[in-house]
Every structure is written in C-alpha cells, then in structure tokens.
Amino acid sequence: MSEHARRWLAAAAFALLGASIAHAESGTWIAWGGETTFHLDPDALARAGLRVESVRSAQREIDGARGRRYETLAFGALDASPLEIRHEGRAIRSIGGGALRHAGGFVLAGGGVAIDLRSFALRARAGARSAIDVVGADGTVWFTADHAHYGFDDASERVFSMREMNLRVADALAARIGRADLAGLPIGGLEFHSHVFADRRAGTIEDVCSAPWPAPPATHADLELVAGDFSGFADDVYVKRCAGCTATSTNGTLVVNPDASLRNAGTTAIAWYGKFGGAHPPYGYDQHPFLVWNLYRLDADGGVRQIGVSGVKHAFYTVNHACACGGGHVLYPTCEDVYSSFNNDASTALGPRSEIVPHAALWGRCGSVYDADCDGEEDADGGARDLFEFRMNVAESDLLPPLADDARYFIEYAYVVRDDDTLENSIGHREVAFAKSGADWAVRLAGDAPDFALGPVVDRWIAPGIAADRANVELASELGRARVAVQATPLADGRWRYRYAVMNLDYAHAEIDPAHAAPPDLRVVAAHGFDRFRVPLAAGVDIAALAFADADGDAANDWNVRVADGALVWTAPPAANTLDWGTLYTFTFVASAAPARGDVGLDAVATASEPALRYAVGALVPGTEARASHRDQGSR
Numbered sequence: 001m002s003e004h005a006r007r008w009l010a011a012a013a014f015a016l017l018g019a020s021i022a023h024a025e026s027g028t029w030i031a032w033g034g035e036t037t038f039h040l041d042p043d044a045l046a047r048a049g050l051r052v053e054s055v056r057s058a059q060r061e062i063d064g065a066r067g068r069r070y071e072t073l074a075f076g077a078l079d080a081s082p083l084e085i086r087h088e089g090r091a092i093r094s095i096g097g098g099a100l101r102h103a104g105g106f107v108l109a110g111g112g113v114a115i116d117l118r119s120f121a122l123r124a125r126a127g128a129r130s131a132i133d134v135v136g137a138d139g140t141v142w143f144t145a146d147h148a149h150y151g152f153d154d155a156s157e158r159v160f161s162m163r164e165m166n167l168r169v170a171d172a173l174a175a176r177i178g179r180a181d182l183a184g185l186p187i188g189g190l191e192f193h194s195h196v197f198a199d200r201r202a203g204t205i206e207d208v209c210s211a212p213w214p215a216p217p218a219t220h221a222d223l224e225l226v227a228g229d230f231s232g233f234a235d236d237v238y239v240k241r242c243a244g245c246t247a248t249s250t251n252g253t254l255v256v257n258p259d260a261s262l263r264n265a266g267t268t269a270i271a272w273y274g275k276f277g278g279a280h281p282p283y284g285y286d287q288h289p290f291l292v293w294n295l296y297r298l299d300a301d302g303g304v305r306q307i308g309v310s311g312v313k314h315a316f317y318t319v320n321h322a323c324a325c326g327g328g329h330v331l332y333p334t335c336e337d338v339y340s341s342f343n344n345d346a347s348t349a350l351g352p353r354s355e356i357v358p359h360a361a362l363w364g365r366c367g368s369v370y371d372a373d374c375d376g377e378e379d380a381d382g383g384a385r386d387l388f389e390f391r392m393n394v395a396e397s398d399l400l401p402p403l404a405d406d407a408r409y410f411i412e413y414a415y416v417v418r419d420d421d422t423l424e425n426s427i428g429h430r431e432v433a434f435a436k437s438g439a440d441w442a443v444r445l446a447g448d449a450p451d452f453a454l455g456p457v458v459d460r461w462i463a464p465g466i467a468a469d470r471a472n473v474e475l476a477s478e479l480g481r482a483r484v485a486v487q488a489t490p491l492a493d494g495r496w497r498y499r500y501a502v503m504n505l506d507y508a509h510a511e512i513d514p515a516h517a518a519p520p521d522l523r524v525v526a527a528h529g530f531d532r533f534r535v536p537l538a539a540g541v542d543i544a545a546l547a548f549a550d551a552d553g554d555a556a557n558d559w560n561v562r563v564a565d566g567a568l569v570w571t572a573p574p575a576a577n578t579l580d581w582g583t584l585y586t587f588t589f590v591a592s593a594a595p596a597r598g599d600v601g602l603d604a605v606a607t608a609s610e611p612a613l614r615y616a617v618g619a620l621v622p623g624t625e626a627r628a629s630h631r632d633q634g635s636r
Contacts, residue, residue, distance in 0.1 A: 026088040028096055031160045033079040034194035036102060036122060038167065039342065040064060040071040043241035043387070044187040047440055048169070048177060050110040056118050057104030067243060068386045069347070070188060075104040075120075077194060083122065085160060085196065090326030092150055095124035095132065100194060113176050115142055122192060128232030132162065132190070133170070144168045145190040146233040147259055147340035149319050151327030153193060160196040163317075164343035165189060166233070166259070181442070186238060189342035209325035209332045211269040213282035214419035221270045221420040223289065223331075225413070225428035227452035228261025230321070230338045235259035237411050237432055238341050239441045241387060245396060247438045252396040254441055255388060256308060257344045258293055258430075260413055263322075263336045265425065270331040270417060274316030275363070275370060276378045280329070283418075285520035289315045290356055290363070291339065292582050293413040294551075295394055296457045300406035302487060304461040304501050306551040306584040307398040311350045311390025313339070314363070315415075345391070347384035357527055358506035358581040359480035361418035364524030366516045374516065374523065395553055399434045399441070408446075409434060410457045414582065416506065423481060423505060429457045458485050458503040458584060469595055471619045475602060480507030480581065482530070482602065484617045488595040495590050497545070498622065502602065503584040504529040511607035526607065530579040531572040533559075533587055534601035538623025542592040543568065549586045550577060559585070567601075578605050591622035598623065 042064035045051060055061060055073060064071025077100045084096030105118035116136055125131035125144055134143035145165035153159040167190040174183035214221045228235040237258040245252035264270055270289070277286035295308030319327045323335035331337060343349070355364045366374040370382035384390045397403065412429040420426060430453075431446040453460065462472040462485040472485040483503040488496050508527040516523035537543065548559050548570060557577040559570040570587055572578050579585050598621035606612040 027086075029085040029087060029160070029196050030082045030098075031085055031100070031194035031196045032077070032082045034077050034100075034159065034192060035059060035074055036077055036100065036192040037072060037074040037190070038106075039189040039191075040073070040167075041186070041188045041240065041345075042066045042071055044185075045071075045108075048110070048179060048182055048187065050108045050115070050177065053107045053109035053114065055104075055106045058106075059104075067241065067388060073106055075102045077102050077192065079195075081121070083124075083194065089324060091320070091324050092130065092326070094129045097124070099123040099135070100192060111177055115173060115176060117142060125232070130162070131232050132165065134167075134190070140172050141170045142173045143187070143190070144170050147230050147338050147343070149317050149327065149338075149343070151317075151319065152196075158195060158197070159193055161191065161193040163191040164340055164346075165191065166340045166342050168233075181437070186341055189340070209320070209323070209330075209335075211267065211333050213271075214268045216419055219268050220266065220422070221268050221417055222264070222266030222422050222425070223270060223415050223417045223420050224263050224265035224422075224425040225415065225454065226261050226263050226336065227428075227430075228259065228336075228338055230259075230261055235261050235338075236341070236445060237430070237443055239434075239443050240341070240345055240391070242396070242439075242441055243388065245439045245441065249439070250397050250400055253388070254394045254396060254399070255345075255391045256295060256394050256411070256443060257310070257341055257392060258411055258413055259339065259341050260291060260293075260344065261336060261338045262415060264331045264333050266420075267333050268419075269333070270420075271329070272315060272318045272331050272337075273329045275314050275365065276376075277316075277329070283519070287361075287418055287519070289418075290361065290416040291315060291344070291413065292353065292416070293392055293411060294457070294582060294584075295392060296410045296412065296584070297398060297403070298408040298410065298461060299403075302489060303499055303586065303588070304458070304584070305549050305586055307553075308392040308394040309551050309583055310392035311384075312353050312356055313344050314349050314351060315339070316349065345387070347387065347389075348382070350384045350390035352390060353580065353582060354527055355524055356416065356581075357510045357524060358416050358508055359478075361416045361420075362519060362522060364522045365519070366513070366521045366523035374521065376521070396441075398553075400436070404434075410460060412457045414456075425454050427456050427505075428452060428454050429460065456483065456503055456505065458483050458501055461485060461501060462487060466597070466618075466620070469620075473617055473619050475507075475615055475617050477507065477615065479509055479604070479613075481505045482507050484600055484602070484619050486595075486620050488620060490594075491590065495544075495592050496594055496622065497590050498535070498588065498595070500533070500535065500587040500600070501584055502530070502533060502579060502587070504579050504581050506581050507604070508581050509604040509607060509610070509613060511609070526605075528578040528580055528605040529583075530602050531605045531612075532601070532603035533570045533585075534603075535568040535587070536598055536600070536621050536623070537563070537566055537568060537591075538593055539566075541622050543589055545588070545590040547588040549588075551583050551585070552577070593622040595620040596623055597621075
C-alpha cells in the first residue's frame with residue numbers, strides 16, 4: 001500500500017471515530033499502526049528446542065544470550081489494520097474485534113519443524129477480557145499474551161499500549177513441537193504501542209478518580225495482595241531458567257518467580273512513580289512500592305527452611321483494573337494492579353534489597369546499582385548484569401531427594417509500601433510443587449484447588465500465638481517488625497527438640513550517609529537486621545544437636561554458637577550474613593528441659609554512628625519460667 005493510501009485510511013479512521021465517540025464516555029476506541037515487540041527468553045526457547053531462524057523487516061533486533069539477556073524483535077504494525085479497545089470513560093474494559101497486522105515477522109525452527117510468524121497479527125483472545133492472541137498468516141494461534149499493563153503512553157493520549165505481557169506457548173505451538181507439557185508456559189514477553197484517538201472532554205483522571213494522600217497518623221495506605229485471575233489467566237509461578245541442569249545434575253541453579261496481583265484496600269491513594277520519574281506528589285519525588293519473593297521448604301520432620309531469596313522489583317506503573325480509573329502512576333482505592341512473570345524478570349527493574357529501608361519503604365537511589373555516581377541520572381548499564389542477578393536463585397539439591405522427600409514447598413511474595421502499616425495483607429503465600437524431567441524443571445501451584453493465604457509462610461508453619469509446645473510472636477518496633485516462632489517436640493528419651501525460626505519481616509537498623517540523608521538523593525550505606533540470637537537456659541539444662549540454617553546454603557558464613565551467661569548465643573560472622581529483611585533463619589537444638597514461657601533475645605546490627613540494639617521477645621524456652629538477662633532495647 002502506498003504512503004498516500006495509508007494516510008487517507010488513517011484520516012478516514014480519525015473522522016469516523018471522532019464522529020462516533022465525541023464525548024468518549026463509553027464505547028470503542030480504534031488502535032492502529034505503531035510497533036509490536038517480542039522479548040524472547042533464550043533459555044525458554046532452548047528448553048522448547050527452538051531458535052529464531054530468520055527475521056523479516058524488523059525495526060529493531062537485539063540478539064539474545066542464554067542466562068544473559070532476552071532476544072528482542074520489533075516490527076511495525078500496518079495502519080490499515082485496526083484493533084478495537086472497549087472502554088468506559090478512561091477505564092479499559094476489554095479488547096474487542098479487529099486485529100493489528102504486520103508485514104514483518106520471524107520464523108522459529110527446531111526439531112525438524114518451522115513456526116512461521118511472518119505477517120503475524122494481534123487480536124483479542126476469545127473469552128478473555130484483555131488477553132491477546134498472536135496469530136500466523138494462516139490463522140493459527142501460536143502464542144497468547146496476558147497480564148498486561150495497558151493504557152496511554154503520553155498526556156496527549158494518542159498512543160495506546162499493552163506492555164509487560166507474559167508471552168505464552170499456545171496449544172498449537174506445543175503440539176507442533178511435540179511438547180504438550182509446555183502449553184501455557186511463558187516463553188518471553190510481548191508489548192505493542194499503537195495510535196489511537198481518545199477525546200478527553202469526558203473528564204481527566206483527576207475528575208474521575210481522586211483520593212487523599214496518606215497523612216500519618218490520621219490516614220495510612222493499605223495495599224492488599226490478591227489471588228489474581230487477570231484477563232482470564234490466573235496468577236502462577238514459573239521456573240524461568242536453570243544453570244548447570246542436566247538429566248543427572250544435582251547442583252544446578254534455578255531461577256523461580258511469580259505473577260503478582262494486588263488491590264488498594266485503603267481509602268488513600270498510593271504513589272506508583274517509576275524510578276527516575278521526577279518530582280511528584282505527595283512526597284516530591286519518584287516514590288513507588290517494592291516487590292520481593294521467597295521460597296521455603298517445610299520438611300517432613302517438622303522443620304522449616306528458607307531456600308530462595310529474590311532481589312527487589314521496583315514498581316513503576318499501575319493499570320488500575322476493576323475500577324473507573326485509567327492506568328498511570330497512582331493506585332486509587334478499590335483499584336487493582338498486576339505484574340506478570342515476564343515483568344518480574346526485567347533486568348532494568350530489579351536491584352538488591354540492601355538499597356531499601358523497608359519499614360519506611362525508601363530507596364537509596366544515590367550510589368545504587370542504577371545511579372552509581374549519584375548524579376540523579378539513570379546509568380546506561382544500571383540494573384542486573386545478567387538473567388540470574390537479583391533473581392530468586394534456588395539450589396537444585398533443595399528440590400531433590402533426600403531433602404525433598406515428603407517435604408512441602410511454599411512461595412511467598414510481599415509488597416513494601418510507604419505509609420502502609422497493615423503489613424499482614426501485603427504478604428501472601430501459596431503452596432507449590434516442583435518436578436524434574438530430564439534436564440527440565442517445572443513448578444506448579446499445588447493441590448486441586450490452589451490455595452492463597454495472606455501473611456508470611458512462618459505463620460503457616462506455626463500459627464500466631466503461644467501454646468504449651470509452640471509459639472509465634474511478633475517483635476514490633478519503630479525500625480520494623482520480625483517474628484520469632486518456636487516448635488518444641490518431645491523425644492522418646494524424655495528430651496525435647498527445639499526449632500526456632502526468626503523471620504525478619506521489614507526490620508532494618510539503617511545507616512544513612514549524612515551528606516545524602518533524604519530522597520531523592522538518599523544514600524543507604526547499610527540496611528542490616530539482626531546479628532545475634534539468644535535463648536536462655538535454666539540451671540542444669542543439658543544441650544545437644546545444635547544446628548543453624550540460613551537461606552544461602554554456604555556453611556562458611558554460618559552463625560557461630562556458644563553457651564554464655566546462662567544462654568545459648570548464636571552470632572553472625574563479623575560484618576557478614578546478618579539476618580536482613582525478608583529472610584528467615586532457623587536455630588535448632590535438643591534440651592533436657594520441657595518448654596516454659598520465657599524471653600528470647602534479638603540484637604540488631606550496630607551502625608557507624610549508633611550502637612547495637614537489644615530486643616526481648618516473649619516466647620518459649622527450655623526450663624521453668626526462664627528469663628533472658630536483658631529486657632526491651634539498649635546497647636551491648
């Protein structure tokens with residue numbers, strides 16, 4: 001088609017649309033042209049036995065590399081191929097009829113078969129509110145994309161996009177390559193940006209959606225995790241890749257991550273501005289929430305151990321689903337948001353937990369992995385350097401016998417949100433099951449009706465409260481919160497096995513650079529948690545079978561234990577392996593005394609300018625009404 005013809009069709013579409021939706025209160029917008037980008041995970045392609053054999057008319061190409069970066073292919077969409085966007089006001093309700101067609105495309109090949117995506121099209125998936133099918137020129141659905149961030153790209157509202165979608169293997173592709181087990185699994189990500197006409201005379205987002213900002217202590221934010229069923233695809237969890245995995249390996253490293261959905265359950269707005277997003281209310285900079293996730297194993301003998309720790313996902317956009325609001329950078333009350341597994345695997349959005357002051361939900365941008373020189377500009381090479389850094393890495397041995405025998409596994413994910421004091425509903429967990437076939441690992445939600453529960457996994461191990469043989473109690477302080485859970489089990493010889501699990505929820509005794517003491521130029525020198533744990537012992541109590549377990553499996557940095565001043569004392573190595581926020585350590589021993597009420601002690605790490613802090617937590621200890629030698633907090 002000539003350039004003149006394309007311009008004529010675009011003008012006709014504008015005229016027709018302008019006449020039919022003059023006030024845009026509800027109806028259909030038309031999207032056309034623009035660009036569609038595939039982000040193909042090279043590890044997922046290799047798992048499927050596929051490769052990109054040829055590319056036609058790409059506007060951008062970035063070669064992928066296993067374990068390092070996604071393969072990126074971008075193609076122009078044809079102007080004369082409209083896709084309907086159904087809406088009410090600014091809120092997107094569904095994708096309607098039509099298709100975005102493309103002249104370019106690519107061919108996947110492997111195992112003697114070829115998947116031809118030249119002249120592909122994007123169209124709505126039947127029966128799904130906002131999922132997209134990727135269709136070949138012959139009409140075959142090869143991929144499905146879901147969990148989209150959708151909305152307008154600029155203030156003029158002339159570009160509509162659907163971004164950060166999971167790109168899933170469709171049934172036809174799984175059948176063609178003879179891998180039915182891959183049907184529905186993500187193989188990368190998808191996004192498109194298209195032209196659209198939308199009349200703003202129906203009112204701006206400020207007219208339709210408004211809420212006061214949090215004003216502690218009067219009002220607080222309240223973000224609640226939900227078991228999402230977004231766009232017809234439920235939230236799930238995935239093995240993204242594995243380094244060193246073979247059919248006989250036991251020491252490979254898996255990357256595991258989830259989809260995540262949430263709701264603003266409060267009455268105030270929540271700021272959701274991406275890093276380096278400039279000055280915005282109510283704080284005057286780019287405040288946003290942070291997402292982390294963990295993996296735990298509940299062993300057959302009753303113990304609990306953390307076996308996976310992610311980095312931090314920096315949130316940057318909220319779709320404002322299930323409410324009257326459009327997408328943007330403010331999550332309004334009752335509105336929902338979603339992050340896809342692909343989104344949560346983005347190297348440009350991940351960083352270390354050590355840069356966050358969790359109880360305040362503040363990020364130390366200055367000196368971070370995104371702004372090493374503290375000039376306020378995002379570094380060109382900022383973020384993760386490969387597809388394993390800042391991900392949740394899980395040791396293959398933790399998922400195999402004998403450790404896996406009769407064990408149960410739980411994934412936990414949590415949002416850290418400024419001015420949100422309701423921590424319990426910002427953390428959720430689900431049971432999962434792992435399986436290995438050949439060199440491939442898979443994970444699924446466990447059970448016929450997969451569960452979703454609010455609260456940390458330590459609450460699944462021991463319910464909050466104190467009983468005769470178990471306890472789960474919380475340490476609450478101005479610097480954050482932690483849980484101490486204990487299980488006391490009688491043994492056949494009259495002794496008792498004690499298992500303590502200390503979960504640092506969001507506690508950090510942070511050290512801040514005085515020269516960069518406030519956002520947006522905040523520099524977090526350190527944000528450590530605890531480095532000492534004490535269990536008092538009554539006189540005459542014998543101790544045996546001492547053990548410690550952390551989340552990294554490195555015996556060289558395990559905490560040391562000794563008996564001192566009538567107590568068992570575990571201590572972290574100097575300046576190493578502290579119990580920082582979002583992690584759980586376990587302390588185990590056998591004692592000759594039954595459990596009784598008593599205080600255990602937690603010491604928080606000293607900073608360069610402040611001494612260590614001591615806390616006492618009422619729980620269960622061996623003996624009769626034993627008491628620790630310290631109360632409340634103070635310095636060593």
